[in-house]
Amino acid sequence: MKKLLIVISLLSFGIVVSAQEKKEHPLPEPMTPGMTEYWDPQPAVVQPGMNGGAPSDAVILFGGKDLSKWCAADGSDAKWSVHGGVVTVVKGDAGDIMTRDSFGSFQLHLEWKTPVGIHGESQGRGNSGVFLQGKYEVQILDSYENETYVNGMCGSIYKQTPPLVNAMRKPGEWNSYDIIYTAPVFKEDGTYLYEPRVTVLLNGVLVQNNTIIRGTTEYIGHPRVQKHGNGPIILQSHGDASEPISFRNIWIRNLQ
Numbered sequence: 134m135k136k137l138l139i140v141i142s143l144l145s146f147g148i149v150v151s152a153q154e155k156k157e158h159p160l161p162e163p164m165t166p167g168m169t170e171y172w173d174p175q176p177a178v179v180q181p182g183m184n185g186g187a188p189s190d191a192v193i194l195f196g197g198k199d200l201s202k203w204c205a206a207d208g209s210d211a212k213w214s215v216h217g218g219v220v221t222v223v224k225g226d227a228g229d230i231m232t233r234d235s236f237g238s239f240q241l242h243l244e245w246k247t248p249v250g251i252h253g254e255s256q257g258r259g260n261s262g263v264f265l266q267g268k269y270e271v272q273i274l275d276s277y278e279n280e281t282y283v284n285g286m287c288g289s290i291y292k293q294t295p296p297l298v299n300a301m302r303k304p305g306e307w308n309s310y311d312i313i314y315t316a317p318v319f320k321e322d323g324t325y326l327y328e329p330r331v332t333v334l335l336n337g338v339l340v341q342n343n344t345i346i347r348g349t350t351e352y353i354g355h356p357r358v359q360k361h362g363n364g365p366i367i368l369q370s371h372g373d374a375s376e377p378i379s380f381r382n383i384w385i386r387n388l389q
């Protein structure tokens with residue numbers, strides 16, 4: 134009798150369990166196209182520039198007339214030569230020029246050329262550079278039929294990463310840089326939480342693809358990690374003996 138009761142109990146339990154397994158839950162509602170679409174906020178409207186010209190939300194750093202957005206390293210007025218819509222490096226005491234404003238992440242456009250018949254070789258021909266946040270150099274050099282160490286040629290992150298290709302134009306022709314830079318984020322101890330990154334197009338050709346920048350640009354020694362905030366754009370006046378290079382059409386867009 135006792136065994137019979139146990140068997141009946143187990144069977145009853147089995148019936149309850151199988152009844153639970155069969156319980157039906159509501160199915161997800163069928164997806165409609167609108168369920169994965171959202172409308173707000175709408176991106177700001179920007180009027181694009183023509184042929185490398187500045188978009189409507191850009192800050193014009195050099196539009197061909199003056200260097201009011203720039204200064205020398207000591208804060209005095211920039212002393213490079215402005216003529217005919219371009220600015221040309223003045224070698225010697227004039228030194229580098231830097232923007233009076235500081236920037237975080239940005240999109241930067243600039244154009245430059247070396248003169249026809251420029252002399253010199255390797256690093257001694259048309260050397261300049263763009264320093265991002267005042268610390269990280271994207272090299273400018275006349276790399277047209279002019280070999281040098283590859284992590285120092287035009288389009289390199291100087292002394293760090295060579296360009297993917299050599300997309301230089303000849304002396305006398307304008308080159309363009311489009312630089313998309315993501316500023317670093319630092320830990321409290323001053324090391325990078327997120328390293329700075331940069332994408333560079335030289336004459337519309339990709340030469341740096343979201344490249345990690347390992348630290349400051351050093352001529353001698355390894356890159357250093359230095360905690361910093363926003364910084365200026367610096368254009369380099371290099372001490373090489375070649376004829377000076379010229380710039381035009383420099384604009385920047387702040388990125389959030």
Ligand code: MG
Nearest residue numbers: 260261262273
């Ligand atoms: Mg340089």
